Amino acid sequence: MNDLLIPTIDTHDHSCTICISKAESEENLGKMMEEYYDNYKTSQDFEGSDILWLYGEEMGEYDREMFHDFKGFINKIYGTMIFKHKDLQYTVMNQCKKYHADKYGFHPASYTLMKEFDLMQEDIRASGRAKSWIAKPSEGLEGSDIFCFDTFEELMARGVQDGMVAQQYIHNPLLLKGRKWDARMYLIIHGVNPMRGYVTFDTGFARVCTDEYERGNVTNPHATITNGLRNIDHPNYVSEPENEEDEDQVYHRYPLTRAWELVSENLDDPEADLEKMKQGVKDLANSLLRCYRSSIEAEQADFMEMDGARDKNDKLFNILGLDVMFDADLRPWLFETNRNPGMSLTYPMLNEEGVVIQKNSKIATGVKCNLINEVAKILIGKEDSKSFAKIYDSSDLEGGDADFIYEKVFRLFKNLCGTKLTRTLSIHSFISYINQVAEDFTEDIHCDEVINRVELKSREELTLPEFFSGLEVLAETVSMSLPTFLTRIEAE
Known part of the structure; x- marks a missing residue:
């Protein structure tokens, strides 16, 4: 197990200097990159750096200036702010799903409250207890304020917030050691117009519930919600191995490479079934970027005044975190798209006084150092990545974007904007x-x-x-x- 917990040391020709923010998690990540790789160094010097690593969600006037002045690559695409707001995310996704149902089956039925309150109520009443639901605040973090419910009365008793999203709960998850789990995968977006996308299956981690799954019972958060902070108070919670893996212990977090091994133990045809699951993620990621590309361009053009310049476009990239679950039929379901996935190298646990503390995580270090290494290989080294598969290119004339409903609407939107695209x-x-x-x-x-x-x-x-x-x-x-x-x- 040890070799799965540390970064893969992959030699290549490019060198990379990262101008990194002073946020503690980002600084620690930079130090780890320098420790594990000979060809990386971090700097506080804007000039001469290859990657400008900005921390945080918001962008302001200072970012606008840096966008025009910095010569290297910048890890923020302003238009991806759409992924910060679940209600807006799901509105756009539902619009695409309405006209391209075959491409968006990975998106569970979702309603934005209070805007779609009547539609949601009608669906819940019609399905009775045949469906369960999970409610999430529009801008919730770390699993906060998430809860499951079966009936409309249960939802009302918990309280409805404006902007909250109610999403259908998948009752037949593919289990790992008898427990529900999901995968945090990463999607690299390079540029806006054109936009290219790369998704990984191995550079990521699995999050596993602490209690065994009981079909039809959504009342136990330790069995239904995979977030670490929602499981941390369970007496059997262990985030990850300290050193060697104890096969009798179920950990909350595994590297994806190890998760595939554990899942494959219960598959009928492990090689073919895993390939089917990974192909499903490729298709999902492709459709995801096609869904949001035009909205991202509208936001980006307005903020950064790109005016279609290719050199400006190609300096931008963004790492998205995809939270994917598989059902018993090996079908992937996308529940969250995170614009600013955490880059911390720690995991939470409770000390003897019941206070949440952070411990250094070998899994997080391995995953996130390898993630940045692969980004640099693609952008700076112009190399093919062993971990990331290219799944989208909006400049591909045979890719299908020209006939896609949102791109058609966007073309009309741009025409009505006049000479300059605006938000x-x-x-x-x-x-x-x-x-x-x-x-x-x-x-x-x-x-x-x-x-x-x-x-x-x-x-x-x-x-x-x-x-x-x-x-x-x-x-x-x-x-x-x-x-x-x-x-x-x-x-x-």
Whole structure:
């Protein structure tokens, strides 16, 4: 087990200087990179560094200046802020799933509260106890305020928050040592337009519930929620091995390489079944980036004033954390996309006084040092990665983006923005477009009706997802589906 807990030392030709923030977790990561790899060093000097490693979620005016001045690669794409807000994430995903159901089956049924309260209530009432649900706050962290429920009454008793997301719970998970588990995998986004994506199956870790899984029972968080801080108070909680693995002990966290071995012990055809699972993740990651690419571009262009410059585009990258669960049919389900996955090299545990403390983690060190090493290989070394598979390139003319519903909506959005792409479209521009459509179509179109139905009456600007909803209503008024409507106006 020891060799699975430390970084893979992979020699290559490139050297890398990382200008790193002063956040403790980031500084510790930089020190580990220097310790394990001869060709890495960290610096506080902006000039001469190959990667600028920014810490934290938000970006401000200072980041805007650095974006234009820094010559190397920057680890933040501003447009990925969409992944910070679960309600917005799921709105866009549901819009894509509606028109490309075959590509988005990995996304469980999800409702944003209070916006989709009536739809959720109808689904819960109709399914009875055949479905269970998991509720999450829009911007929750570390599993906080997450709970499971079976009935509408149980949800109301726990309390409903505006922006909360209710998501269908998967009852038949693929088990690891009799327990529910999920995988933290990583997805590298390089650039915005074009955007390239790389996903890994081996550089990551599995999180395992402390109690054995009991199908149909969602009341025990130690058996249903994989987050470490939701399991830490269990008497049998052990995060990871101190040294050698005790095969009789179930740990909360395993390297993915070890998790695949443990899972394969109960598979009918381990080699073929694991390949099926990994291919499912490739397909999932490809569809994920296609779903959000245009929204990311709108946000990024507005903030960084990119204006389509290739040199500016290619200096940007972002590491996303994907939380993936597999069901008993080996089908992957995506529950979370984390814009700013933690880079800490520790794990939490309770001391004798019951206080949460942090201990150095060999698994986290191995995973995260290898993660940065592979990023540098791809971006600086221009090498193929052994751990990451390229799964998406928006510049690929045969990749399917041109016919994708969101890209079609985005093309219209950009046209209505005028000479410069912005994050939002003015209501005035949208009203002008509705009136133009009214002249081109024989059906009666009432502008106020469209605005009211998408709840935009008091708004001055529309985001891309809101524009998408507005077009859906507009298409309905002329008795067309949205895809047919978009094809009709593109032909004119």
